[in-house]
Structure formats: C-alpha cells, structure tokens
Amino acid sequence: MTDVLEADGAADEAVADVPDGATVLIGGFGAAGQPIELIDALRRHGATDLTVVNNNAGNGDTGLAALLKTGHVRKIICSFPRQSDSWVFDDLYRSGRIELEVVPQGNLAERMRAAGAGIGAFFSPTGVGTPLAEGKEERTIEGRDYVLEYPIRGDYALIKAHTADRMGNLVYRKTARNFGPVMATAATTTIAQVVDVVETGALDPENVVTPSIFVDKVVLL
Amino acid sequence: MTDVLEADGAADEAVADVPDGATVLIGGFGAAGQPIELIDALRRHGATDLTVVNNNAGNGDTGLAALLKTGHVRKIICSFPRQSDSWVFDDLYRSGRIELEVVPQGNLAERMRAAGAGIGAFFSPTGVGTPLAEGKEERTIEGRDYVLEYPIRGDYALIKAHTADRMGNLVYRKTARNFGPVMATAATTTIAQVVDVVETGALDPENVVTPSIFVDKVVLL
Amino acid sequence: MSDALSKDQIAKLIADDIPQGAFVNLGIGQPTLVADHLDLERGVVLHTENGMLGMGRAAVGDEIDEDLINAGKIPVVETPGASYFHHADSFAMMRGGHLDVCVLGAFQVSVRGDLANWHTGAPDAIPAVGGAMDLAIGAKDVLVMMTLFAKDGSSKLVEDCTYPLTGLACVSRVYTDHGVFKITDEGVRLREAYGATMDELRERTGLDLLD
Amino acid sequence: MSDALSKDQIAKLIADDIPQGAFVNLGIGQPTLVADHLDLERGVVLHTENGMLGMGRAAVGDEIDEDLINAGKIPVVETPGASYFHHADSFAMMRGGHLDVCVLGAFQVSVRGDLANWHTGAPDAIPAVGGAMDLAIGAKDVLVMMTLFAKDGSSKLVEDCTYPLTGLACVSRVYTDHGVFKITDEGVRLREAYGATMDELRERTGLDLLD
Numbered sequence: 001m002t003d004v005l006e007a008d009g010a011a012d013e014a015v016a017d018v019p020d021g022a023t024v025l026i027g028g029f030g031a032a033g034q035p036i037e038l039i040d041a042l043r044r045h046g047a048t049d050l051t052v053v054n055n056n057a058g059n060g061d062t063g064l065a066a067l068l069k070t071g072h073v074r075k076i077i078c079s080f081p082r083q084s085d086s087w088v089f090d091d092l093y094r095s096g097r098i099e100l101e102v103v104p105q106g107n108l109a110e111r112m113r114a115a116g117a118g119i120g121a122f123f124s125p126t127g128v129g130t131p132l133a134e135g136k137e138e139r140t141i142e143g144r145d146y147v148l149e150y151p152i153r154g155d156y157a158l159i160k161a162h163t164a165d166r167m168g169n170l171v172y173r174k175t176a177r178n179f180g181p182v183m184a185t186a187a188t189t190t191i192a193q194v195v196d197v198v199e200t201g202a203l204d205p206e207n208v209v210t211p212s213i214f215v216d217k218v219v220l221l
Numbered sequence: 222m223t224d225v226l227e228a229d230g231a232a233d234e235a236v237a238d239v240p241d242g243a244t245v246l247i248g249g250f251g252a253a254g255q256p257i258e259l260i261d262a263l264r265r266h267g268a269t270d271l272t273v274v275n276n277n278a279g280n281g282d283t284g285l286a287a288l289l290k291t292g293h294v295r296k297i298i299c300s301f302p303r304q305s306d307s308w309v310f311d312d313l314y315r316s317g318r319i320e321l322e323v324v325p326q327g328n329l330a331e332r333m334r335a336a337g338a339g340i341g342a343f344f345s346p347t348g349v350g351t352p353l354a355e356g357k358e359e360r361t362i363e364g365r366d367y368v369l370e371y372p373i374r375g376d377y378a379l380i381k382a383h384t385a386d387r388m389g390n391l392v393y394r395k396t397a398r399n400f401g402p403v404m405a406t407a408a409t410t411t412i413a414q415v416v417d418v419v420e421t422g423a424l425d426p427e428n429v430v431t432p433s434i435f436v437d438k439v440v441l442l
Numbered sequence: 443m444s445d446a447l448s449k450d451q452i453a454k455l456i457a458d459d460i461p462q463g464a465f466v467n468l469g470i471g472q473p474t475l476v477a478d479h480l481d482l483e484r485g486v487v488l489h490t491e492n493g494m495l496g497m498g499r500a501a502v503g504d505e506i507d508e509d510l511i512n513a514g515k516i517p518v519v520e521t522p523g524a525s526y527f528h529h530a531d532s533f534a535m536m537r538g539g540h541l542d543v544c545v546l547g548a549f550q551v552s553v554r555g556d557l558a559n560w561h562t563g564a565p566d567a568i569p570a571v572g573g574a575m576d577l578a579i580g581a582k583d584v585l586v587m588m589t590l591f592a593k594d595g596s597s598k599l600v601e602d603c604t605y606p607l608t609g610l611a612c613v614s615r616v617y618t619d620h621g622v623f624k625i626t627d628e629g630v631r632l633r634e635a636y637g638a639t640m641d642e643l644r645e646r647t648g649l650d651l652l653d
Numbered sequence: 654m655s656d657a658l659s660k661d662q663i664a665k666l667i668a669d670d671i672p673q674g675a676f677v678n679l680g681i682g683q684p685t686l687v688a689d690h691l692d693l694e695r696g697v698v699l700h701t702e703n704g705m706l707g708m709g710r711a712a713v714g715d716e717i718d719e720d721l722i723n724a725g726k727i728p729v730v731e732t733p734g735a736s737y738f739h740h741a742d743s744f745a746m747m748r749g750g751h752l753d754v755c756v757l758g759a760f761q762v763s764v765r766g767d768l769a770n771w772h773t774g775a776p777d778a779i780p781a782v783g784g785a786m787d788l789a790i791g792a793k794d795v796l797v798m799m800t801l802f803a804k805d806g807s808s809k810l811v812e813d814c815t816y817p818l819t820g821l822a823c824v825s826r827v828y829t830d831h832g833v834f835k836i837t838d839e840g841v842r843l844r845e846a847y848g849a850t851m852d853e854l855r856e857r858t859g860l861d862l863l864d
Contacts, residue, residue, distance in 0.1 A: 001462065001463025029703045029704075029722075029726075029740075030722055030726035031719050031722075031726075032703070032719060032720050032721075032722050033720075055783075079781070079782055079783050079784070080781045080782065080783040081779055081780075081781050082778075082779040082780075082781035083781075090779060093779055094777075094779075100779075100780075102780045102781065102782055103782075104782050104783075104784070104785070104786040104787055105702065105740070105744065105782070105783050105784040105787060106702075106744030106745075106747060106748055106784060106786075106787035106791070107786075107787075108740075109739075109740040109741040109743075109744050110338070110340075110741055110744060110745070110748075112741070113534075113741040114343075115538070116534060116538045116540075117331070117534035117537055117538045118345075118346045118534070118536075118537035118538040118539060118579075118580075119331075119343050119344060119345065119346075119537075120343075120344030120345070120346065120360065120362040120363075120365065120367035121343070121344045121360075121362055121367075122335075122340050122341075122342070122343040122344070123340060123341030123342045123343070124339075124340065124341070124748070125339050125340075125341065125748055125790050126748060126786045126787045126790055126791075127786050128790075128820075128821060129767075129818055129820070129821040130786060130817065130818045130819060130820065130821075131772070131780075131817045131818070132782065132786065139341065139342075141341040141342055141371070142341075144341065145821070146341035146342075150362070165523055166523075167487075167523035169523060169525055171427065172427075172737075173427070173720045174426075174427075174705075174718065174720040174721040174731070174737055175701070175703050175704050175705050175720060175721055175722055175723075175737065176719075176720040177704050177737055177738070177739050178703050178704050178739065178740050179739070179740045180739065181739040181741075182739055182740055182741045185534070185535075185538060185540070200522045200523040201522030201523060203523075203525075204428075205395075205494075205496065205520060205524040205525050205526050206392065206393075206394070206395075206428065206526055207425075207427065207428045208525035208526075209739070211495045211525040211527065211535075212487070212495065212523060212525070213465045213487070213489070213495055213535060213540050213541070214540065222673065222674025250492045250493075250511075250515075250529075251511055251515035252508050252511075252515075253492070253508060253509050253510075253511050254509075276572075300570070300571055300572050300573070301570045301571065301572040302568055302569075302570050303567075303568040303569075303570035304570075311568060314568055315566075315568075321568075321569075323569045323570065323571055324571075325571050325572075325573070325574070325575040325576055326491065326529075326533065326571070326572050326573040326576060327491075327533030327534075327536060327537055327573060327575075327576035327580070328575075328576075329529075330528075330529040330530040330532075330533050331530055331533060331534070331537075333530070334530040334745075336749070337745060337749045337751075338745035338748055338749045339745070339747075339748030339749040339750060339790075339791075340748075345537070346537055346579050347537060347575045347576045347579055347580075348575050349579075349609075349610060350556075350607055350609070350610035351575060351606065351607045351608060351609065351610075352561070352569075352606045352607070353571060353575065366610070386734055387734075388698075388734035390734060390736055393526075394509045395494075395507065395509040395510040395520070395526055396490070396492050396493050396494055396509060396510055396511055396512075396526065397508075397509040398493050398526055398527070398528050399492050399493050399528065399529050400528070400529045401528065402528040402530075403528055403529055403530045406745070406746075406749060406751070421733045421734040422733030422734060424734075424736075426705075426707065426731060426735040426736050426737050427737055429736035429737075430528070432706045432736040432738065432746075433698070433706065433734060433736070434676045434698070434700075434706060434746060434751050434752075435751065
C-alpha cells in the first residue's frame, strides 16, 4: 500500500525513518530525474554512515553534493564521480573521508535490476580485461569473456517521477526516467517525489512505467 | 531499418528467408499475443529441423499445433506443453518425434531477456532442488541457493503487437504483451504482426514498449 | 467440534488472512476461489504472471476480450490502477520477492515447507511446469490451499515429499479442509482444526504437530 | 598529398561511413560532431545511453528542457519515432549488441583493437568510467575518433595500450586526422592517409601498417 504525502514537510516525513548505516539509491542523471527535495530532506534528517548509490557523486554545492558535505555518507557507489563541479566529493575523496566504488554505468544499472529481479549474480560482458574487473570472477561462455557481477540492493530508493496515481503507479518524463524505474525495484522502501498526483484509474494501464507494487511512498512537491 | 509489409502475402514474404535448422521464438500466451498468421506462413514456408520457443506446445489443430504437425519442428523449448488440447504435441512427444526442453516460465523469460541484454549466464532462484535443476551448476550466494541459467537466443522472433509506426516502434494491448517485448530483443531478426500501422511520430515516445531497434519487419494484417 | 471446511470456506479463511493493500498472486485452480472473498477495487491487488497487476474478476458477456486473460487463460477484467508489463518484468517482480502473498495448490507439502505441485512423478507424464517454480519462490508468503488427505486417505502434509519438488522450504502456511498449519523452524504448528481433533490429525498425518 | 583532416572533416568521414537506418551512439566529446553530418530525421537513429532512441540535435532557446538531455548532459530535442526507456533497458540494448555503430574518443587504441579511453592512469586521478566500458563492447562496430598523435608526438595507435583499458579487442576502425585505420585479424590496415605518406605513418607510429 502506497502512502501519498502532500502536506508541508512531506519530504521530511517520507525519509524520517532512514536509519544510520542505510544504503540509499538516489535517482537522476545530471539534473534530470534528480529527487533534490528528497535528498535535501535526507540531509536534514541527519542519518549517518550512509552508502549512497547514484550515477555521479554530486555537482556544485547542492543536492547530493550538500548531502556528501555533511560527512554522513561513508561510501558512494557510482559510475562517474569526477566532474568539473564535483569539488565536494573530490575533496572528501582525496582526504580519505569517503569510500568510492566505481562501477561501469551498465553494470550499475544491471546490478540494481538483478537485485530487483531476484538474480543472485550475472556474467556481464562489460569491464572484462580492465582494472574494474580485477579480483572478480571471470568466465568464458560460448567464446566470449564475462565478469561475474553481484546485485546492489538498497534499503531505500529516492527517485523522482512525473505523475503518480493514488495507488503509487508512476510515469516519468523524457530522459528524467533514467535510473528511477530500476532503483524502485531494487530497494526495500521506495520513495518517489512527483509533480502531480492523479486519481487511481487516471493513468492508462498500458503506459504505467513503475507499477505501484514497487512504490511505498509518494511525495507531492 | 524496419520494413513494413502490407501487401497480400506479406506474412509469407516476411518469413521467406527462415532457413532449415533455425531457432524461432514465437510469442503469445494462450491466444493472447499469438502471431497466428506468421506461424501459418512459417508452416507454409516449410523450413525444417526448427527449434521453437513458446510458452506452450500448441493447442487444438491450428497455429503452433499445425506447425508441429508438419514434423518440421525438431525441438520445442517451453514451460507448459501439456494441456487439455495439446494432442498434436502429446502424440509427437510420446512417439519420440519431437524433443522437449521444459523450462520454468520465469527462467524462460529471463533467459531470453539475458540473450537480448548480452548477459552470459545468470544465477536464478527458480528451480533449485527440483528435477529441472538436475545437472545444472548451483551456487549459494548470501545464504540463498541459485541455479545457473544460460541465454536462449533466437534466429527469428515471430511476435504479435497491436500498433506499429513506420519506423517499427511497437505498442501492445493488455496481456497480449506477454513474451513479445522480450522475444523481440532476443532474436537476430524480429518480425512483428500488427493490426495497425501509424505514421512515424504518431506514437507517444513515452509509451513505446518495443523500440524500433528491436524490430526488423512489421507485417500489417 | 466444527465441521471440515468446504473449498469455499478454506478460500474465505485465506482471504481473511490477507492484509488490505497486499499484492497477491492466486495460482490456477482452487486458489482462484480466494478472489471471491477479496476486495479487488480498493483493497488487495491481484498479480497475474502473464503480465498484469490489478486483475479483476472473471469477465462476462461483452467484457470478454481475448487480449485480457489471466494465467489460467480465463478472460478477466481490469481494476482501476491496473498496469501491464511483459513476461520478463512480470517474473522479475515475482522472483525479486515483491509480491506479499501467493496462494498455490499442492500435491504435497513437507514439514519444512518443501512444495510439490507440478508433477505427479508418473513415468509417462509429460512434464509441464509453467510458472509454478517461480511462484513457489516468488512471494514473501507462500500459502498452500489443498485438501489435507489424498483420495487414498494418505496425508498430503508429509515428512518428506515423494512427488517431484517445485521448491524447497518455500511454504509458510497450509490451509486445508481439516486445519490451518504453520510451517515454523520448530516444526508444523496447527493453528486450528476442523472436523477432527488435534490427536486425530496427528494420527492420520503421522506427524508431530505442534500446538 | 592531401592535408591532415580537421575534427570536422574526420566527423564527416565517419558520418559518410554510417549506413542509412543505422542505430548509432556517439560518445561524449568529439564524436558528437558526427551528428552534424547525419540525417537524424529520416536516416540514422541516435541512441543516448541515458535512455532514448531518436535523439535529435542540441536544443536551443525555448526548446531547452531539463528533462531531455543526452549522455553529455546537454539539452537535446527529440525526433519523430523517438522512444524513452530506463537505464537498465538502455544498457541492455547496448550490451546486447543491438546498436550498429558506436563512435568513441580514445587515449590509445592497440593494433588488436584494445581501447583505452577512460583513465589516464595518473596515480592521483579519481577514477570515473561512466558508460565507456559498456559502449566499448556494446555495438556491432565500435569506431574511434581521435588525433593520431598525442601532444608529445607519440602515437595513440599502439602495439599495446599503456593506459588502463576500457575494453579488449573491441574497436573495428580508427578515424584520425592522418588516416583511417581498419583493425583486422591480419593487422592494422591503412584505408587512406591524410597529410602524411604511408611510410611516414609507419615511421611515426612505429607500426607495421598494412596497405
């Protein structure tokens, strides 16, 4: 059953039970699909010792970067931390105050998909023969080389969708879809911020991207 | 580039190059999504020594059952061959004239998904400890047991969608969607029969289920 | 002593145990009776593994649409808030443990929750599994609905399954005409007996049932 | 002897080699120049790994929409027949070998088609890979667009990559300012030279280039 939170402070209410030590999947690719209000709420909430999974490691001084700056993130799992404006992360990393696991973007998506789909591990074609496969199990199958990758599960997923119905079905908008649908399947508790909530039945069942079963809380912002 | 075939005999033209020995993925679950005209065309085409992948093994005397009856199918990979009206398959099987690989339905779908997604093999939670896991590699990962499953690739996929645009983007209708989108990704050549073809641009990009990249031929019936 | 339960009474018992808002898959056959006792418009959401959440009741008359069927290939209707998805997504949903409850029939269930429901083991039977093995491992709670005794009088709740297995240690509760049984780490606990006493059930099943 | 090619000329050369109807991913940086020479309305279909087929040119003015960006996070427009999908589907599309062509930049390419384009190997560099490794193995043809020589004059087409690898034996052709090179089982074949002779290129690269 999905809770729809609409009152002032809904974002804070939604993340209030994130415990210290949680693994939090955070959607978005660039600004598109970034659940910035939920990230800000998580920062205010103050849970510590977090592991964060995102494609990047924060930009500028807001959103994920601001969360990192609190020092409450122990580890980040991402594909592309280093950017022109990732100075918050860069500083934490170079001074040894944050742990980094760099994962090829497709493995990152597929490892979360595996978590959501009950796959124990999978042989991936990506990364074979590279430094990112070091120490990993490799296998040749039908003449092609693969590396064994394991699921990435979240305790929470914070994602941004466009419209939800009151049951929690979600649709996205353009490339802001990115990691949202995958992360929603990979977390124990999925919280989606949206810009619109419609009555149940108002979304065409053919076009639902994330079925309500994957969504625990909807925050209307 | 997707060919849209609309003339009389389009179904026959679409399957004309299926060679003997091909593996053909055939969509449908019950009557829903069954590409019956393409199956009939494949039967008329007469390619032999086929391996067919479908959820079932034919019903009554039409469609897949009629194809099996030609004796041109060497092997069938499916999850549920035995049904009240699967007498064509039953007879072939009991008289040793067709090979059967029974695969749990979720492994069937996931193995085709793996083929389409470039996954070399995956550890599945389904079937562990059962006769269908015999002889397969097993592994315990984080306390749970899994069995290693390999991709199922098709040379051809014959599927039924509802509407295509002229580029080959597809949308389906209700539970007739079933195996179509997965099979489209898993075959070298995907042929989709549809009941409607619209101009490119007429399908909402948010709602495309099978992007045109996976579709080689569209047959309007 | 109460009477043994009818199929419909068992179905009602199961429905009463399913919480509001749960996502549920009802296996083909007897488990579909459970739907008659669920609120499918505002309460429980039914999943059908051929690619739908929000499945409604069986379709009648003009509602029948060959593109809208359930896993048993019966025409059904859709409820508000439904969604469609393809087979790989549908089974990923199951296998990933997102369903709250799955209700299945069974030939046998073992005291450790092993399930046998796909194959009689008859040497001339054509094997056919469908989604049985995915359902067996694919819900937080796997409930079995069956008669407690086979036609020959033997118990279908057993020490070890003799039929080919569908899944290992996957069943959490067994609902039968003669009682509801919880599979626990300590053993099988009888929640309630119908048409028989605890001692009679111990004797007829041959199991050390816990109180 | 013709002049060495400008970046734009290299991009044009690549575009001319991409067949009508091809599904293509252009990597971040120089490869995006290739788009200027492609017919994106009716011919080639661009994939962007953040979840779109049918990507158009860069958006300008009112077209700019923060929800519609490419893998380089540049606002773009959509072309008729576009479709959106999530990251796992997008990378499955790549990794499954469905793209016809991918064009990437490179630090180095080896004579066997090994690619190094994600990491300089500098000990203090923060590693960041993005989709580079998925793209390297994710198209039927992986084309590299680069200058043939580094700023220090060393060849970027090498016997063995000294930079950390992105993918093994994945590159099929290398387009540079001084020539187009085909990676074949027999060795590297020079298709055409620009601003240098074959012998000069052999000498400056130190490679046994085939004619």
